[in-house]
Amino acid sequence: MSATLSNYLTITAIFILCTWAIYLPYRMGQLHFMMIANMVISAYLGALFSGAVVSGSQVQEAINLNLHWPFILTLILGVVVSGLLGYLISLAIGDAPCFAVVIVGFAFMYLTKAIAENTTALGRTFGMFRVPRIVEGLSNSQNRLFLVCVCFFFVLLVGFWIYRFDKSKLGRAASSVFVDRDLAVSLGINVKKMGSLLQTASSALGGLAGVLYLYTLRAISPSFITFHNVGLFMTMLFVGGYTTQWGPLLAVPILWGIPLIMPESLQVWKNVFYAVILIGILMLKPEGVITRPLLRRLNNLVFKRRLKPAGSGKNLS
Amino acid sequence: MNKNKKLILICVMLLVVSLSGWSRPSAETGVEEWQIPFLNILTGPIASIGGYLQWGAERAAEEINAAGGIAGKPVRIVSIDTGMEPAGGITEMSKLLDSALVVMGPVPEPVILAAVPLAAEEGLYSFTATTSYEYVADFYPWAISWFPPTTERLAPIISGWLNHIGASRVVQFVENYGVWAGMAKAHEQGVADAGATLLRQVDVSTDAVTFGPLAVNALQQNPDAIIFACNPQKIPSIINELKSRGWTRMSNLLIFSSGDAPELYSVGGSNINGAMIYNYVDPGLSSPRWDAFRAAYKAAYNGSEPPSLSPNYYDAVYMIKSAIEGAGITGDPSRLAAERILLRDYCNEIQNFEGIQFTWSNNHGYPKNKPLYLFEIQNGAKIKVLEIIPE
Known part of the structure; x- marks a missing residue:
């Protein structure tokens, strides 16, 4: 598979996951951009734990964790940490109106960016690069093909999960919140719990996309935000x-x-x-x-x- | 919405889609025309830099074509915009892996660090003609650096300036953007080499709009020399604040090379007269090539002097020409891998290359004998004070 085609396919799959991460909370009317921050956080975690390096004049000051976690572990770490962050924040903004959720999302995006840009261990404005291949020992083209398969496997998996959610009582409850929040409350729907669930799922999905993005680009920098x-x-x-x-x-x-x-x-x-x-x-x-x-x-x-x-x-x- | 409006909207969208459907010219090098892809920044926050880098490359191609081309064939610069996004850089680089003989760029360092590893793994040589050794050393021999390690080249000019003005207490304004923090580190080494004391750094935030508090922060440390490593638009404003608080020793202000941009002079005007600046290009040099380049640049850019990095990709195109002709590269797609190596090895060890400003030689992909200049600014012009040639 050519590099151009595999790049197109992997980024397409990742962006589908990203768009679904925004779609989920928007089912109940919340635009939750924190998934972009989570994406970058999980990518940085993946870079740190997979053995990526920083560059240029920062090399001497960088902290080398000397860890070489395999892809699957960094993926789990990224998803869990992002989901946890999303859950903790959702405790405060689970039932917040759309505008407040947007503001919180932007605040987290730029907080993450500022931290990354000023942390030498994370390569400051250059970020981290030389992320290992997803499977060491395979050729470049085999790795690309494998990555395409992995990305679309997750698209199928997440897509199936969202399909089931949309068809479930929870999905219909989210729709009713979107249409009329007061009516939804009067029907006995717990808006905060619903928001918490969707925001956590969105953040975890952002984390998943972040690690896949990291292994596709094999570099991460704050400029993604x-x-x-x-x-x-x-x-x-x-x-x-x-x-x-x-x-x-x-x-x-x-x-x-x-x-x-x-x-x-x-x-x-x-x-x-x-x-x-x-x-x-x-x-x-x-x-x-x-x-x-x-x-x-x-x-x-x-x-x-x-x-x-x-x-x-x-x-x- | 009535039918007419819908029709117009559909027509607009069809037009956009049909324009998008034009086939992109192949980046394949062929014997009919040498195509050199240039991964540049033509949109985004530093698109103006990308603009004059592009201008330099295009000018070299025009000159070469007017003189008969490369090995008798015309050359064309294929401009590609990465928008300063690493993902864009990787995507665009991936399109070139199977076909390009060589790629110019990417620019700047965050895109280099994302896209060049991919090119290096696939055996495509990157002409990263704006960066220093430490940013591409990991990808040697598949990337060229235009400058030696930052500390190695900047420390001597800082110590030379400090010895020239006889200062001993230095404060530095630093903006954490791109390579600037790394350059500030190199300045620190120069301060130490000169035996001067480095005072507490003043951080300039990227979104800063008022500079009085920053000037106070610097002046309360009682410095006798100040270095600026921040956005060229902000430097005149900071100088203004310093002068309004009693600073008079203009030659004790040093602006770093990235500050040598049109906005420094347009915003600063006569207010920055007497301040010092260092960079890699001597506009006062007189040679037929440089004079023509300078005149053409001034004509294209409303009388502005060519900025410090403007000749980089001009020289890069000439170096590629030299490699193709010197190494006997044919552009035959069936020999692509072998000819990429020929070009790479030729450029990494090129000797006595006649650049537009000076002649230099490469050793392991980076130059060791490029000069650096210290100038005094007077009404937008630069008057040479010092020239440092590494030994």
Whole structure:
């Protein structure tokens, strides 16, 4: 597999996970950007524990933990620590309104960035690099293929989990909070517990994406924490459709892929391209391309017509 | 929304998508045209630096093409924007792994540290012509460094300046951005070498907008010399605050090389007259190539002097030309791996390369005899005070 294709596929898979991490709390109306901070925290943890190094003039002052944890352990560590952080914060903001959650998310993003930029052991503004390959002993191309498989395995796993969640009582409860919080409370839904669950899941998902991102780039720096990435994930969620989990599956490969094949003269305009797409979608289809009614229509189209014999006139529904 | 509006929006989106669908020119080198991909920063916070790096590379390509090209074939610089994002750098680098003979860039160091390891593993030589040895030494022989280790090159100019002005108590303004903290460390070594006392560092935050408290922080330590290692736009403001609090010894202010940018002079004006600055380019040099370069740059940039890094990729393109012609590289895709090694080995050990400003030689991928200059600023012009050539 070529490096270009494997890079495209792995980053696509990781960005699907990232977009789902924003999608989950937004099921009950919270935009939780703390997942970006968690992504970076878990990536740094992975870098520290996998034996990555810092560079340049900081080498002499860096703390070398001399640990060489395998991928699976760093992955578990990243997910657990991120989930735990998300849970602790959710104790305070589990039932907070959307705006407050956004502010907390940004605060954590820039707190993480400031800590990373000023910590020599983390390589300050350069970050850490030379992260080991996911499996030592395999060639570069075999490693890339393996990483693609790992990333899509997690997309399937997380996707299945979100699918089950969406179809469950909890999923419907989250939807009711999104539509009318007071009504949800009157129905006996514990908004704080619901927020806590979704924020923790979002953070853990951010942690998972962070470690996968680390092993894809084999480097991490504070420069990942930018408004650009917030905007990118938001665009992917809102263009694809924020009411179902399928939106990101459609939007991420397209939005991440198209700028990669843009001619060089248009490269500098890629942010404008994202903006035009986002504005266009918000004007034409405010809920995004894939909506629940669309899924219902597709469902009817694919399944119910098969059940209904042509011309029978019998209503099977 | 009525149908017409919808139609217009759909047309706009189709236009964007169709433009995006244009096939990207292949980065493959071929015998018809030498394509040199340049992983640059054309958007983002330091896009202006990327702009003049690009300008230098394009100018070299124009000159080379006007003189008959490289081995008789024209050369084209393929500009690629990483947006200063490591992920963008890796993605763009990965597109070049199977086809490019050599890659210029990436820029700056955070992108270098992310993307060059990938290129090194795949045997693609990176022309990192803005960075110092310590940032690419790990990837030798697959990356070239344009400058020797930071401490090795900066410490002598700092001690030379301190001896020149006879100062003994130094305070430093440092902004923690990119390589600047590393440069500040090297300054400290120079202060120690000169036998001067280094006072407590004054940190300049990236989002600082008022500088009075920082000036007070520095002055209360009673320094007799000050070094600036921070954003060029902030330096004139800090100098202003220092002067308003009684600082008069302008030659005892030293601006580091990254401060040598157009905004230093446009914001500073005559207020920074007399301050010292060090960098790697002597604008006062007179040679036919440099004079033409300088005149063209001034014409392109509204009369501004060429900044310190502006000739780097100009020289890089000429060095690649020299390697292709000197090592007998054909550009035949079937010999790509072997010719990458030929080019790499040629450049890593190039001898007496005639750069636009001076002639230098490489040893293990980095130069040891590039000079460094100390200037006094007068109305936007730089008057040479010292020249340090490493032994």
